[in-house]
Amino acid sequence: MDDRTYAWNYFSAHASQRMAVFQFYITLVTAIFGGGVLIAGSADSRRWSAVLFILVPFLSFIFDRLDRRTSKLIKAAEAALMDIERESSGEGSLRSIFIRDHTPDRRTYFDFSYSRCFRLVFWVASTVGIVAACIANSTLPPALSGGNTSSGIPASISGVCEYSPTPSLPRCTRGYSEHGLCLYYSGDLSIVLRE
Structure with missing residues (x-):
């Protein structure tokens, strides 16, 4: 197996793993929010819905750490692929996909990378989870x-x-x-x- 194939397989494996983990996170958080809302409808179980909602920030932190680690692995594969592109075709070639994507003039502050978007989703889900837990815990009916x-x-x-x-x-x-x-x-x- 040559270096290009090895680096591409490494990049592809970790990029697909990153998307699968994020998709699992979205599914898990959606199920937790749905379950919390259903449980909150029952007056006897409002505290359990608060417990479910408070799990969201904890899970967001864990999945954020997993995403950061996978992002580092992907960046390492990108660096290897850019090095291979420099050796084989040069920086000005149209086949230098990773080199062209990482040029400073093509990036601006408002570009949305996967990392930036995922962290925004983790932050929003954590905030909504904390707010929902506070609401579920503070609006107990008088009977409870x-x-x-x-x-x-x-x-x-x-x-x-x-x-x-x-x-x-x-x-x-x-x-x-x-x-x-x-x-x-x-x-x-x-x-x-x-x-």
């Missing part, structure tokens, strides 16, 4: 934050709520729901009023 009775209904309004279970689904016919809404049912039509 204290002052509740044995039924899980806040003591201040326990005399107002009446539950009438039906064969298919228990409904709140009059009173307070865990999301801060007063629900009144008239037959199958529900009327929702904010307090």
